[in-house]
Amino acid sequence: MTTSSNPTSPQLQNNPLLAFGRGIALYSEVKPEHIAPAIEYLLKHAQDAVNKATDPHTTSNWDELVEPLEDATEALGRSWGVISHLNSVADTPELRAAYGAMLPEVTAFFSGLGQNLALYQKFKELNTSSEFEKLNHDQKKVITNSLRDFRLGGAELSDQEKPRFAQIQDEQAILGKTFSDHVLDATDGFVHLVTNSEDLAGLPEDAIAAAADTAKQKNLQGWAFTLHFPSYYPVMQYSENRDLRRLMYQAYVTRSSELAPQYADGKLDWDNTHNMLDQLCLRDEEAKMLGFSNYAALSLAPKMANKVDEVDLFLTNFAIKAKPFAQKDWQELCDFANAKLGLTDGLQPWDTAYAAERLKQARYSFSENELKQYFPLPKVLDGLFQLIQTLFGVKIEAANLPTWHADVQSFAVKDLTGEIRAYFYLDPYARPGKRGGAWMDDARGRRELPNGEIQVPIAYLVCNFAPPIKVDGILRQPTITHDDVITLFHESGHGLHHLLTQVGALGVSGINGVEWDAVELPSQFMENFCWEWEVLEKMTAHVVTEKPLPRELFEKMLAAKNFQNGLATLRQIVMSLTDWRLHSSFDATQSSGQAVLDVSRKIAAEYSIISQPEISRWINSFSHIFAGGYAAGYYSYKWAEVLSADAYAAFEEAAELSGSILDTKTGIRYREEILEVGGSRPAAESFKAFRGREPSIDALLRHGGLS
Ligand SMILES: [Zn+2]
Secondary structure, rough: OHHOOOOOOOOOOOHHHHHOOOOOHHHOOOOOHHHHHHHHHHHHHHHHHHHHHOOOOOOOOOHHHHHHHHHHHHHHHHHHHHHHHHHHHHOOOHHHHHHHHHHHHHHHHHHHHHOOOHOOOOOOOOHOOOHHHHOOOHHHHHHHHHHHHHHHHHOOOOOHHHHHHHHHHHHHHHHHHHHHHHHHHHHOOEEEEOOOHHOOOOOOOHHHHEEEEHHHOOOOEEEEEOOHHHHHHHHHHHHHHHHHHHHHHHHHOOOOOOOHHHHHHHHOOOOHHHHHHHHHHHHHHHHOOOOOOOOHHHHHHHOOOOOOHHHHHHHHHHHHHHHHHHHHHHHHHHHHHHHOOOOOOOOOOHHHHHHHHHHHHHHHOOOOOHHHOEEEEHHHHHHHHHHHHHHHHHHHOOOOOOOOOOEEEEEEEOOEEEEEEEEEEEEEEOOOOOOOOOOOEEEEEEEEOOOOOEOHHHEEEEEEEOOOOOEEOEEEEOOOOOHHHHHHHHHHHHHHHHOOOOOOOOHHHOOOOOOOOOOOOHHHHHHHHHHHHHHHHOOOOOOOOOOOOHHHHHHHHHHHHHOOHHHHHHHHHHHHHHHHHHHHOOOOHHHHOOOOHHHHHHHHHHHHHOOOOOOOOHHHHOHHOOOOOOOOOOOOOHHHHHHHHHHHHHHHHHHHOOOOOOHHHHHHHHHHHHHHEEEEEOHHHHHHHHHHOOOOOHHHHHHOOOO
């Protein structure tokens, strides 16, 4: 690679962040002191490439403009990716400091690219010259995507408008940060201390232990409950003490609102009421400056859904279909609470999770712990790999790449001819210094190099499963829960999207350039297999007896799967609709006070089966849309679920004929039409090419027990 061919200073020689070039990174050799010199060097090189690209003498074609720029920014992005990956999975104070020191510069470089008007001109020149016709399909898509992103970044605005546009971005960033700080402070700022052990009735042991721990940390006597979800939710779910549930519920749903209990002394101000209106005004202004009628329309520009009305109709139709099932769920819950729980004065908002948990236990009780014994990780992995091999006509083999921890495994994905298509790392277990949650990230994208060689993609699959434990001095096979299995399949779906691509232009290969209301299609698609007897039978072996999962236990799991799904679905739709209408049909500039809350109330009244509790200010802590990048995008969860369920239905239809859900013919078609094309064509076209028709909601309703 060009960037590492001539570093001569001692800090750059033998710097593992430069030495790996296009190849495989040597993670364990990266030391915090390597970071600044390597990134400074790569930043300088990337900036040189930008300067060269925008030079008036540079011809606007692929080879002189796009390729060298991609080369330099990819080198920077890849080395930076190694560092941020290590920061996530092998954090140390020194690494964090070195990472944090370079973060602003790297962020500024990449956001500067999108604002670079000279570069925009060069891309426009390429787009309108005869050079454009010489590009292949994927390269053209890269150029049109770039032009779109420049425009959405304000590149077409007049010089008079630009300062205001920049100001809007800054103000939005600050308001978003303030919103989430308020939610965090309000969450941290509430503690409820229980001093009488009788008040803990019903709570599971681990929740009680955690509460005792929290109390100790705060130098309190007793059990301290907070509004952090792992502390809050077990109370709602299990506590037999109705007053405790009510108290916690009221604190939770009034966070960051004028009703929050912490404001009693009048000193604190974590209220997000005005923040929401301010953000909505700014978004509206931004959209109008860019020529859109509202922010929802702007948000759709790079997404799969086309029109504001289309999304509204999607959500309202969905609500109408889910409503009778939610009604039924609600009635069951009320009847049960009345007859069995003694809640004869009606089900209150602080009773619903509790009543649902009790009803679930009454109906489908099985031990999660017993179930877990059937899922040793090696057996599950073997099952997952077998499934991928059968469906998609590839082979997965151990690869022995250098890694960052002894627990990390690496694999090669090969064609049936033995040719390597991709690599991936699997980092399965939780450990100190590793960020929580599960994710797939790209370590390297597929790319056709100027010399015609193919750079094969590499992915990270990161999970946080419980590490193996020793029993009587012997290390037991690690077992994971069924939820963990679903997580693993989900991330592997993202991984396959990234790894099996056949696109050569980096900007649209794999998950790059995929509309983000469609990006969860391949991941959610894979989750479906975790509910197939045919798959589970082969993927399970009891950790002691080695027997597969009993059919009877499987049937119980399946029966519990859609428990109360009508209510859960309707809740998601009401949240999505609230987000959507706030950004499409609500005029924040003409509103004041509790107008945002009123919108959410109105939608709940119209589409939900229970009206929004008078006290609830849930919208004041709806961070997804006010602090998390899901503004006018919350619908995407349901949108992608429709796509993934409908894609999966193609396998169910094939199984009706062949008798097996693992239908290779359908699998290869899915690989070719969805996975391989990545972002090189619109997701709607890819879906249609695979399914032979537009997406239908029917499969999702059927899978969710809503039909
Ligand atoms: Zn995902």
